[in-house]
Amino acid sequence: MPRKKEVVNPDTENKIKEAAKKVFLSQGYEGATVRQIAQEAGVNVALMNYHFQSKEQLFKSIYMESFGAFFGSIVRLLNEETPLEVKIWKIVDRYTDFLIENPMIPIFVLAEHRKDGNSLFKELNVREVVKTSYFTKQLQEEAEKGTIRPVNPLHVIFSLMGNLIFPVVARPIISYVGSLDEAGFRQFMEERKKIIPEMIMAYLKSR
Amino acid sequence: MPRKKEVVNPDTENKIKEAAKKVFLSQGYEGATVRQIAQEAGVNVALMNYHFQSKEQLFKSIYMESFGAFFGSIVRLLNEETPLEVKIWKIVDRYTDFLIENPMIPIFVLAEHRKDGNSLFKELNVREVVKTSYFTKQLQEEAEKGTIRPVNPLHVIFSLMGNLIFPVVARPIISYVGSLDEAGFRQFMEERKKIIPEMIMAYLKSR
DNA sequence: TTTTAATTTAAACAAGCGTTTAAATTATTT
């Protein structure tokens, strides 16, 4: 029986993980097959289980990694000690770049998340992180000063995320409707770097 | 070989379709099994193929129906001959209600769409419908009049859709982070009915 | 260099998949 070892071949493990990431992200858990992953990695199927015990365990490592990248970066940006407006521009800029480089992560995470039921959020204590985030405090303070309208931070955060993420998730739709090729879509995303912060700030400052 | 018939039992077909919708929407195509659907419908597995020929064909009928509901309603609203600002409020109001009643449709359509490659869009000629929509014309006219800033309609449409759809797709996340129950989430969505149009209009009118 | 451990593979495994067959049942027509 293949027990946990101290010494492993990291090259092989990386090859398998890269292949698994590619296949899982495009096909989902049920859509992916171990033989597909093995072929993509150029190894025997049995070797996959030798290194990762099971398809499910291999999937989990990919899922957690993607999940962390998906939310980790935005949570980190929310907590930076930058003035509110600067921060919003920065979040949009950085997260757009992240999404352009990792376009498959959002739909993968969101689609898989409908099955797993928030266990990862509890593990990462996302609730407290958001509630006590510097961003939340900033919105309250600025509202008290009267420089922006009072607002539930959750609405701002999910407006930001919706505006950022939806175009990537719906990319084939946008590309088709707008007749955009690879470069055209990139241009579209670059335009959003200006539009999204302007829209959020226009709302916060209005009235 | 079971050929297409003229007379069928519509009760059975509906039972199977309802069950298939429930299972496909929550599990996706690969995640769903014909035995699961049959059990949910309370019929034998063979009966499913008797009425729908194959799992794939049954899926397609569910997918096309969902796809049509997902985009059809918004395209219809875009083409209504209502003043711009009224229309935006109306789109948000109606589409929010649609999403509250059909929360599984967006993630289902988006997740499945990453496999099918726009064939349905071409079939429905979505591109021309959007380009020649009354909404697009309105944005141009108002910009010429100077009542709003000039803007690429695609950005407005996808900002609207992102703001509307993302919270539903990420509902478990919102519910967890905001400690919201069923009623709390509904309240959150009701609040967005005000916030989203205000945000879009604040952007269009600013500068 | 011999021995031992780690890695990789080919082949087989049981279980579950979508589908089909052929018989039983129900509804319709004659």
Add this chain to the structure above:
DNA sequence: AAATAATTTAAACGCTTGTTTAAATTAAAA
């Protein structure tokens, strides 16, 4: 009431799935 057609089912089909076994190969330790 008898005959025919439509519907439903139990059971089996062939195939693919994830996993395991046992042998072969490579690397490390003695």
